[in-house]
Amino acid sequence: RLAVKLHKTRAALWNEYFNNYANMSAEMWEEEKYEDGMKWKFLEHKGPYFPPEYQPLPDNVHFYYNGKTVKLSLAAEEVAVFFAQMLDHEYTTKVVFRENFFKDWRKEMTHEERSLIQDLDKCDFGEIHAMHKAKTEARKNMSKEEKQALKEANQKIVDEYGYCLLDHHKERIGNFKIEPPGLFRGRGEHPKQGMLKKRIQPEDVIINCSKDSRIPVPPAGHHWKEVRHDNSVTWLVSWTENIQGSNKYIMLNANSKLKGEKDWEKYEVARKLKSRVDDIRYQYLQDLKSKQMVTRQRAVALYFIDKLALRAGNEKEEGETADTVGCCSLRVEHITLHEQLDGNECVVEFDFLGKDCIRYYNKVPVIKKVFKNLKLFLENKQPGDELFDRLNTNVLNKHLSSLMPGLTAKVFRTYNASITLQQQLKELTNKSDNVAEKLLSYNRANRAVAILCNHQRAPPKTFEQSMANLQAKIDARKEQLALAKTELKQAKKEAKTKGNSDPKLQAAVKRCEEQLLKLEVQATDREENKQIALGTSKLNYLDPRISVAWCKNMEVPIEKIYNKTQREKFAWAIDMTEADFEF
DNA sequence: TATATAACTTAGGATAGCTTAA
DNA sequence: TTAAGCTATCCTAAGTTATATA
Numbered sequence: 161r162l163a164v165k166l167h168k169t170r171a172a173l174w175n176e177y178f179n180n181y182a183n184m185s186a187e188m189w190e191e192e193k194y195e196d197g198m199k200w201k202f203l204e205h206k207g208p209y210f211p212p213e214y215q216p217l218p219d220n221v222h223f224y225y226n227g228k229t230v231k232l233s234l235a236a237e238e239v240a241v242f243f244a245q246m247l248d249h250e251y252t253t254k255v256v257f258r259e260n261f262f263k264d265w266r267k268e269m270t271h272e273e274r275s276l277i278q279d280l281d282k283c284d285f286g287e288i289h290a291m292h293k294a295k296t297e298a299r300k301n302m303s304k305e306e307k308q309a310l311k312e313a314n315q316k317i318v319d320e321y322g323y324c325l326l327d328h329h330k331e332r333i334g335n336f337k338i339e340p341p342g343l344f345r346g347r348g349e350h351p352k353q354g355m356l357k358k359r360i361q362p363e364d365v366i367i368n369c370s371k372d373s374r375i376p377v378p379p380a381g382h383h384w385k386e387v388r389h390d391n392s393v394t395w396l397v398s399w400t401e402n403i404q405g406s407n408k409y410i411m412l413n414a415n416s417k418l419k420g421e422k423d424w425e426k427y428e429v430a431r432k433l434k435s436r437v438d439d440i441r442y443q444y445l446q447d448l449k450s451k452q453m454v455t456r457q458r459a460v461a462l463y464f465i466d467k468l469a470l471r472a473g474n475e476k477e478e479g480e481t482a483d484t485v486g487c488c489s490l491r492v493e494h495i496t497l498h499e500q501l502d503g504n505e506c507v508v509e510f511d512f513l514g515k516d517c518i519r520y521y522n523k524v525p526v527i528k529k530v531f532k533n534l535k536l537f538l539e540n541k542q543p544g545d546e547l548f549d550r551l552n553t554n555v556l557n558k559h560l561s562s563l564m565p566g567l568t569a570k571v572f573r574t575y576n577a578s579i580t581l582q583q584q585l586k587e588l589t590n591k592s593d594n595v596a597e598k599l600l601s602y603n604r605a606n607r608a609v610a611i612l613c614n615h616q617r618a619p620p621k622t623f624e625q626s627m628a629n630l631q632a633k634i635d636a637r638k639e640q641l642a643l644a645k646t647e648l649k650q651a652k653k654e655a656k657t658k659g660n661s662d663p664k665l666q667a668a669v670k671r672c673e674e675q676l677l678k679l680e681v682q683a684t685d686r687e688e689n690k691q692i693a694l695g696t697s698k699l700n701y702l703d704p705r706i707s708v709a710w711c712k713n714m715e716v717p718i719e720k721i722y723n724k725t726q727r728e729k730f731a732w733a734i735d736m737t738e739a740d741f742e743f
Numbered sequence: 744t745a746t747a748t749a750a751c752t753t754a755g756g757a758t759a760g761c762t763t764a765a
Numbered sequence: 766t767t768a769a770g771c772t773a774t775c776c777t778a779a780g781t782t783a784t785a786t787a
Contacts (some may be wrong), residue, residue: 307760339777347755347778393750401777407749408777422751471753472781481779515780516754554745557782570752570781617755622770629770693755695773700753723773 199394199418203369205324205333207376207384208397208410209317210362211340214238221291224284225277236269239356242343244288251345257354261343264356324396324412325373332413333396338365344403348482348517352403364399394418404480415728424732427703429566430574431743436564437575441466443563448529454550458559460533461487461548465572468524469612471515472553472569484513487569488553493543497534498523506531518616577609577701582743584608585710596678598714600685602707602721607688609697617693627686634679641672699726704733709741 194201216237222229223240232240243252243261251257262280269277277283302310321336341359344352362382369375371389378384385399397410412418433440444466447459464470464487473486485494494512501507504525514520526534537547553569560567584605589598620626648665698707704722708730711718718727718734727734 335776337776345756345778350778395750398749404778406779409750411751426752474781476780484779486780516756516778518755553781568782615754620771626770696754725774 197392200326200391201370202327202373203324203391203396204373205369205376205396206321207367207378208338208365209321209336210338210360210379214241214359217241217288217291221287223288224286226282227284230273230276233270233273236265236273238341239265239268240283240285241288241292242341242356244285245292246343247285247289251343251353254353256349256351257343260352260354261356264354268356326412326416326418329417331416331418334411334413336410338399339401339408346482348484348513350482351479352481355403358402360399366398368393368396368398414725415731420729420732423729426574427578427705427743430571430578430703432564433567433571433575434579434743436567437466440563440567445529448533454555456533457537457548457551458556460530460537461551461556462560463526463530465569466576467526468510468522469573469576469614470520471573472556474553482513482517484515484517486514488548488551488556490547491543492538492541492545492547495534495547497531497538508534514614518614520614573613574701574703577613577697578703578706578743580609580612581605581702582706585706589710589714591714594674594677595716595720596681598716599720600681602710602716603685603689603694606694606698606702607692609702610692610694613697613701615693615696616691619690623690627683630679630683630686634676634683637672637676637679641669641676644669644672699729703743704730705737705741706743708733708737709739712737712739 214234216234217223223232223237224230243265246252258280266274266277318336322333323330324333325331338360339357342357344350344355344357346353362378363385365384366386366388367376367384368388368390370391375387376384395409395411398407400406401408414420414423444459444462447455448463450456450459465472471486473489475489476484485491490512494510496509496511498507498509499505501509501523506526506528508524508526508531510520510522510524512520534547537549541547541549557568560569560571585602588601588604590601593601644665648669651665707721708718710716711721722730722734
């Protein structure tokens with residue numbers, strides 16, 4: 161009940177803010193009274209935008225099997241094109257990808273095709289691939305006018321399908337396009353990579369909107385799977401995808417009221433954790449000594465989640481997805497215990513694949529009680545056995561929500577990310593620094609969070625080159641600076657005899673120094689960022705009010721840290737945050 | 744109580760398109 | 766003016782969590 165009350169108070173606060181934000185007077189916007197769980201009262205939209213239908217290959221582009229031209233049926237040809245388009249990609253060399261593709265491709269073939277085409281290695285997609293490359297090339301080389309026309313056509317689609325009416329607001333939709341068919345590209349060693357992701361028809365699509373709205377019209381000759389009017393959910397359109405059998409949704413853009421409010425709530429829960437975290441930590445440290453195995457496992461898991469910002473780690477169905485784990489699903493093989501390592505005692509070495517098959521590797525000194533428990537958990541287990549065999553995310557989250565309303569495993573990630581940013585910003589930035597230095601500090605604080613959350617990226621392909629280019633610029637600037645300095649010296653000497661120094665030359669030296677510093681700072685920033693992605697934490701874990709307050713305090717324009725999309729998403733924070741905000 | 748499912752957030756890679764330097 | 770390089774945006778996969786179902 162308390163949580164509901166809290167929620168309602170927040171909703172009222174939010175409405176007050178949003179009235180201002182939307183630049184509407186309170187009278188114009190009759191305050192919505194939402195029942196619990198009601199997401200909207202009125203929802204109208206145009207339905208999804210479908211990808212264009214398949215365009216058959218021109219007659220001069222051939223597919224060959226075993227060296228002979230084969231004219232494929234339309235369905236088989238479309239799938240062949242999917243494969244041909246990916247030929248430059250590493251995917252198409254992987255055995256699993258090729259096998260899955262070939263199996264699904266054969267399903268699309270006619271009887272005759274199927275009996276002829278039995279070996280993928282005998283297929284020659286060369287001409288189709290070349291055609292595709294030529295097409296992308298041609299697109300790149302379009303004239304200004306053609307590009308402009310294309311842009312306008314796209315804008316027209318956005319104007320028509322990209323917005324909806326939700327209660328009193330025209331809101332942008334996040335993804336209004338139905339996903340086009342193609343070959344499934346999973347991450348890492350995905351058992352389903354290469355399978356055919358089928359074309360979605362209107363008959364597969366569920367529409368969600370108000371009863372009294374103008375119901376979206378299906379494409380000519382088609383009908384929707386269902387039209388429903390469920391205002392307890394936020395999606396406008398959904399369909400079932402054929403690879404995993406899971407649902408896909410069309411939902412609002414991040415700048416919408418619905419999403420913004422949810423985001424705000426997320427950070428409010430994390431702030432609440434801030435005020436409770438001491439007690440909660442004390443509790444799980446006590447629990448390390450519990451007589452109950454479940455409780456001790458839960459305590460160790462919480463220790464990891466809190467200290468290392470690990471994800472909850474749901475169980476996954478084997479063979480359906482790549483083999484990745486989070487905290488609760490860690491297996492014996494993923495950790496190594498060291499009584500002594502690099503001068504530290506009780507070190508746990510983690511090595512596992514997390515979400516998106518991103519490797520988590522870390523050597524962490526832990527407290528003795530945790531170490532002792534871990535040793536116990538490992539007893540009589542095989543490498544493939546679960547470390548926390550009595551624990552799952554359900555048990556863990558049930559416990560957490562009993563400690564604090566709204567508390568779940570992922571709140572710790574949000575909390576620790578945001579509090580780390582705030583602390584780091586305090587520690588790293590000086591008011592007297594120039595903007596470039598302040599931004600380096602900001603990025604370093606952001607980077608500390610990204611490292612904590614293990615947000616990695618593949619080093620950009622052009623990284624080495626781009627670093628070299630930057631270094632060349634720095635060298636050139638250094639030379640220029642040296643030159644400017646000698647000129648100034650010379651001028652000063654002459655000034656002694658003539659009596660006036662040269663302010664122009666002094667300014668030139670100063671400008672040169674500033675530019676050099678800026679370049680050097682940029683180089684440092686880029687080098688440190690080689691394998692680290694800052695965007696994910698910025699967008700999903702860092703309370704934007706921390707950044708907004710920092711910008712105000714440091715007199716850094718908000719545009720320096722948030723691009724247009726980010727400013728739109730965080731409009732609420734930019735609008736409501738004072739310089740003294742504390743997370 | 745276990746398992747499945749729905750709904751929603753979080754995630755990195757691909758690509759479009761803008762900026763900058765040659 | 767053009768191409769290279771970089772950033773923003775798009776895309777959709779892969780998580781988490783709450784709830785429904787067996």
